[in-house]
Amino acid sequence: MNSTNNTVVVTGIGATTPLGGDAASTWEGLLAGRSGVSLLEQDWAADLPVRIAGQIAVEPSEIIPRPQARKLDRSAQFALIAAEEAWKDAGFTGKAGEDGNAVEPDRLGAVIASGIGGVTTLLDQYDVLKEKGVRRVSPHTVPMLMPNSPAANVGIALGARAGVHTPVSACASGAEAIGYAVEMIRTGRADIVVAGGTEAAVHPLPIAAFGNMMAMSKNNDDPQGASRPWDVDRNGFVLGEGAGVIVLESEEHAKARGARIYAEAVGQGISADAHHITQPEPSGNGIAQALLNLVHNTGLKPAEIVHINAHATSTPQGDIGEIKALRQAFGDDVDHMAVASTKSMTGHLLGGAGGIETVATVLALYHRMAPPTINIENLDPEVDADIIRSEPRALPEGTIAALNDSFGFGGHNVVLAFRTV
Template sequence: MSTAPDVVITGLGATTPLGGDVPSTWEAALAGRSGIRTLDNDWAETYGIPVSFAGSVAVPAAEVLSRPETKRMDPSAQYALVAARQAWADAGSPEIDGERLGAVVASGIGGIWTMLDGWDTVREKGARRVLPMTVPMLMPNSPAANVSIEFGARAGVHAPVSACASGAEAIAYGVQMIRTGRADIVIAGGTEAAVHPMPISAFAAMKALSTRNDDPAGASRPYDVTRDGFVLSEGSGVVVLESADHARARGAKVYGRVAGLGMSGDAHHIAAPEPTGVGQTAAMQRAMDDADVSARDVVHINAHATSTSVGDMIEVRGIRAVLGADADHVRLSATKSMTGHLLGAAGALETIFSVLALRDRVAPPTINVTEPDPELDLDLVRDAPRELPAGQIAAINNSFGFGGHNVALVVTSV
């Protein structure tokens, strides 16, 4: 019998295409609103980019942070700091020895704005004009480092990089820090700021992005037969993880428990998922085993579901393989239909959605599904929220990334 401490979530923070904080983002998600818009720039025309829309943050970081802060941080770190400050305040700004506080903030791509701006400076103005802060701004651990400095987290500062599974892996790592006794509290999550002409061009070259330029809000359509790719978005999601005993001792409110972690690797292809879904099913099963929950305990899944023609159905088959007949009573939500794909921040934001779904006993909707894929044999929550049952219930949040990274988290109600 494991003696590892239970890990609970006591604080939530986010900045997303749906809202500048968690309450506004969650409200928009439950209302089925899209955060995807045509970009207010001339990138498509100037550079010949076939995609002219994305999910930009609803509230620019410059409206929240001071000018000196925005000058010394890449947007990826700016978003992380905005979300982390919200999460810390939401947790009651706990007093804690920095030796018992950790920070794990992931990014799939890192400081790409800083890197490309720096290269433009070298080409156009010469090496002497490159800012001295360029390397500290562009490094992928910059968001984690800035968060750790902000809160004095000295138990450890980490930045897992696992593509679109990064945010979920950061939360998993934070849970492990608490379980192994390294920390009592960990600030954990993901961030991404890749709405830039180069990444958009690169993803478009892979045929990974939707090109529905005439209908940006309807472009992300997981499980619909007309889906044609994901929608690139930006933002951050951060949670405060805490040992249950520590949270209880200080009288903290608790949103839910991160009960199980499951990770695996496909070892198949640098971008395409393994077609049988064996790695995804392994991650889900490991998370359920770790949480000691059965298939009948799972009532909700926030799917990875990016709106790609191949990936969506591999996950559906994996869910059915793991849960069997019990999958029939699961409410399935694909919230990227509203937020777009936040890459390294997606798993963290969707963990927030999962724990709020359990708290409020409501599964958020999936929008834009007008013609469901005939292979979809799960109960997809479409267009309007759906009630979840009372009692002790569990949800799974799936996150999968280029390179074959698979992460599943099981959260349970309190």
């Protein structure tokens, strides 16, 4: 099929996160309002100003055979676990074109993003070089540290030949990957694309660097309460790790094979702040433009949007800027949009955030139940929106839509829209 303007749907989901080793356990944790943040007990964390993180709930070593794992950075391990779950969830087994799998490899793509890539491999192997010498450096180092390693390994594992891509736009990377995948299908380049984001940066150097930027919460005495979007006492994000991946498919292809459809992927809105390398534009103008671009590009009406999985990382400026942007773009329609930040439970997965938060957004529509934001003890009075707090919120019947917001250092703004089918 080479038609254009294909309707795109979600047919598979997969995840490995601080809340669980798969999408089901992660979703259960989100609905339960459970925090996946914990104290870092590794020796290397003892002297760091920040000693908390959303560490993965199930180590990849419990899933991936050791000989294979030794050739993969953690970011690629996470991506492979989430992608293979999503692939199976979509009803596929084995590699495209093999083992009875009727998917054509030339019509299958993969777009897996990472904001930082193989940083743990790079830093760990540099330590090996300094401490043990040149001959002990792993020959797998370069293919492990490449930012495209997760996407490449997923593409190889599934037999994707329509194109394998790696957008790198800081914390907007995962969402940008999914938006790119939608366009691959919409324009006829592929029938199916496996897309999402992954990150594995729980390491002393990134933590020290973020901490010295004053970007991270130093609430070491209360790890589970540290990520508190929109609370007056929020003091920075909490680093998380993991991956979220979905299977996107043309509606025609999905229906022809009798696939279960979770939601329609309506489209995306993208903009850039052109303001500062790390600070968000305080008025929210860039984010508002991304929201307006989404409406313009897709024809989605603000009245259809009932839920927003916000970027809201628990930083003083960013959380408020996003709310201001929603008001700029949608006006009074914001009043009927139930807004939540799942980062309050997972921490911030950086380039993986758009992936796991898309999984949460799609499941919220599919089950008509939106996860809450936890740890809001005193809502910031500048937050002019309906924030879901403490308990999950039932979503209305009928055809409804939800957004996933993702914004990154450099001023990258990506908004994804999904709709019930």
